[in-house]
Amino acid sequence: MAEIRTIDIKKAVLSENTGLADALRGRLNESGTFLLDVMSSPGAGKTTLLLETIRRLREAGIGTAVIEGDIESTVDAEKMAAAGVKAVQLHTGGACHLDASMVEAALNELDLSAYDMVVVENVGNLVCPAEFDTGAHRRVMLLSVPEGHDKAFKYPLMFTVVDCLVVTKTDYLPGSDFDLETLRAEARRLNPTLTVFEVSARTGDGMDAWCAWVAAAVRGGE
Amino acid sequence: MAEIRTIDIKKAVLSENTGLADALRGRLNESGTFLLDVMSSPGAGKTTLLLETIRRLREAGIGTAVIEGDIESTVDAEKMAAAGVKAVQLHTGGACHLDASMVEAALNELDLSAYDMVVVENVGNLVCPAEFDTGAHRRVMLLSVPEGHDKAFKYPLMFTVVDCLVVTKTDYLPGSDFDLETLRAEARRLNPTLTVFEVSARTGDGMDAWCAWVAAAVRGGE
Numbered sequence: 475m476a477e478i479r480t481i482d483i484k485k486a487v488l489s490e491n492t493g494l495a496d497a498l499r500g501r502l503n504e505s506g507t508f509l510l511d512v513m514s515s516p517g518a519g520k521t522t523l524l525l526e527t528i529r530r531l532r533e534a535g536i537g538t539a540v541i542e543g544d545i546e547s548t549v550d551a552e553k554m555a556a557a558g559v560k561a562v563q564l565h566t567g568g569a570c571h572l573d574a575s576m577v578e579a580a581l582n583e584l585d586l587s588a589y590d591m592v593v594v595e596n597v598g599n600l601v602c603p604a605e606f607d608t609g610a611h612r613r614v615m616l617l618s619v620p621e622g623h624d625k626a627f628k629y630p631l632m633f634t635v636v637d638c639l640v641v642t643k644t645d646y647l648p649g650s651d652f653d654l655e656t657l658r659a660e661a662r663r664l665n666p667t668l669t670v671f672e673v674s675a676r677t678g679d680g681m682d683a684w685c686a687w688v689a690a691a692v693r694g695g696e
Numbered sequence: 697m698a699e700i701r702t703i704d705i706k707k708a709v710l711s712e713n714t715g716l717a718d719a720l721r722g723r724l725n726e727s728g729t730f731l732l733d734v735m736s737s738p739g740a741g742k743t744t745l746l747l748e749t750i751r752r753l754r755e756a757g758i759g760t761a762v763i764e765g766d767i768e769s770t771v772d773a774e775k776m777a778a779a780g781v782k783a784v785q786l787h788t789g790g791a792c793h794l795d796a797s798m799v800e801a802a803l804n805e806l807d808l809s810a811y812d813m814v815v816v817e818n819v820g821n822l823v824c825p826a827e828f829d830t831g832a833h834r835r836v837m838l839l840s841v842p843e844g845h846d847k848a849f850k851y852p853l854m855f856t857v858v859d860c861l862v863v864t865k866t867d868y869l870p871g872s873d874f875d876l877e878t879l880r881a882e883a884r885r886l887n888p889t890l891t892v893f894e895v896s897a898r899t900g901d902g903m904d905a906w907c908a909w910v911a912a913a914v915r916g917g918e
Contacts, residue, residue: 483705515738516822516851517843545823547849568853570792570823598850600738601767601792601821620842620865621739627769628820629738631790643842646868 491606495574498581498609505586508692509577509594511610513632515625516598518618519642521550522675524593525557530685531591536692539589541580543572543597550595560584571602574609591692600629604636612691614638619646623653626660633661638669640684645674713828717796720803720831727808730914731799731816733832735854737847738820740840741864743772744897746815747779752907753813758914761811763802765794765819772817782806793824796831813914822851826858834913836860841868845875848882855883860891862906867896 502509514520528538539560542551545568554561562580564572577594584592594610596603615636617625620643626633633639639661641654654672661668669687673680724731736742750760761782764773767790776783784802786794799816806814816832818825837858839847842865848855855861861883863876876894883890891909895902 515820515843516847517737517840544850546852547846549846549849568823568827570821597823598737599792599821599823601790601819602824605790618739618842620840620868621737624769624771625738627771628766630768646842 488605491573491575494578495607495609498574498578499611502581502586502592502609502611507586507589508591508612509608509610510591510688510691511594511596511603511608511613512616513596513600513603513613513636514598514616514642515600515618515621518598518616518621519675520595520598520616521553523616523640523642523673524595525553525559526675526678526681527685527688528559528593529557530681531689531692534685534689536590536689537588538591538593539584541572541577541592541594543576543595545569545597560589566597570597570599571606572596572608573606577608591688600625600632604629604632604634612637614640616640616642617657618643619650619652623657626657626664630664633664633668636665636668638671638687641670641672643674643676644672644679645676710827713795713797716800717829717831720796720800721833724803724808724814724831724833729808729811730813730834731830731832732813732910732913733816733818733825733830733835734838735818735822735825735835735858736820736838736864737822737840737843740820740838740843741897742817742820742838743775745838745862745864745895746817747775747781748897748900748903749907749910750781750815751779752903753911753914756907756911758812758911759810760813760815761806763794763799763814763816765798765817767791767819782811788819792819792821793828794818794830795828799830813910822847822854826851826854826856834859836862838862838864839879840865841872841874845879848879848886852886855886855890858887858890860893860909863892863894865896865898866894866901867898 543564551561551563562583613636671684765786773783773785784805835858893906
């Protein structure tokens with residue numbers, strides 16, 4: 475009987491991606507550029523948080539460029555450009571996540587020596603981006619208050635792979651049934667070393683602590 | 697030179713899924729059961745809207761069961777059960793969408809003759825579920841006000857494949873920069889026959905019109 479050879483496509487794809495991501499991190503370390511991957515559901519407030527974060531870090535002497543990952547459109551890249559932030563737009567052509575090869579293509583469009591940090595704004599999705607290492611030094615997820623506190627039960631992998639959880643739109647907390655303690659407990663059960671921030675980009679609440687974490691990561695993280 | 701044979705895996709998967717979905721619709725037509733597929737981002741309010749919709753339709757003589765699609769957890773199925781709604785939980789094991797074969801497996805757990813409608817609550821994701829026909833007679837997407845009105849630009853396929861867009865959490869509209877007219881214009885450009893409702897399950901605003909649409913689809917949609 476002939477031998478049957480089985481190819482696990484997903485495992486092969488992920489393994490190739492991880493190798494490429496490691497190589498990308500090595501290249502970024504050489505140029506002294508910190509790469510931050512930011513993930514969330516659609517509409518959790520990635521662009522708004524990043525605009526305010528980049529503005530504050532610029533005042534602290536940290537220069538940032540962004541890579542905007544979208545299926546289509548240049549809505550977010552235009553917002554970045556309008557704020558004077560260098561942005562490279564990646565269109566995934568339908569794919570629901572970025573991978574290391576896409577991020578590498580975007581980095582090739584940047585003069586890395588000009589930036590202390592590059593932020594990847596991943597495709598809005600709590601599932602697939604968690605599986606793909608983009609070469610980032612740190613991975614962050616946002617969860618907005620209107621989405622509800624039960625997301626750690628429903629999308630556990632994302633909470634497991636990130637270094638930091640930022641609860642956004644905390645100005646929606648009054649009158650909502652969002653239970654921060656339940657979220658914190660479940661997130662920490664999944665990921666005991668997770669750092670958690672609560673911010674409102676609208677009111678500025680919590681922005682100091684979050685920006686200090688990013689600045690410390692940029693300065694000491696490579 | 698030997699012939700090179702290329703297999704487009706994605707096309708083959710989608711084609712097989714569509715065949716299965718058509719067969720499933722045929723089976724549902726025979727039993728007189730209407731299948732509704734409900735899709736959205738995580739946290740757009742699917743479960744809350746469905747609980748209130750099912751309660752109202754029950755008063756109108758329409759009996760409903762639900763299929764809960766999740767990567768993990770039984771959070772939503774428990775809410776359905778607590779409200780006296782028959783629920784079948786599907787765990788995708790990491791997959792970011794439901795397909796026709798998964799829905800068929802769930803339907804096999806139900807006595808279809810006992811229900812006028814089965815609602816599929818798809819995995820929270822604006823990308824991949826749009827590509828997979830689950831065998832439903834109608835497809836609906838929810839977009840919640842806190843997510844922002846720009847989602848039709850960023851996730852156009854979802855807006856193109858659905859019959860109906862339900863803008864949820866309209867109680868968040870006052871004081872927000874959500875632009876309903878921009879959303880409507882872009883959604884209708886993508887999908888000229890799209891039906892659009894604006895609802896707040898919390899206040900009840902808009903629920904009558906939405907439920908009337910579902911009831912009409914159930915009664916005449918097969």
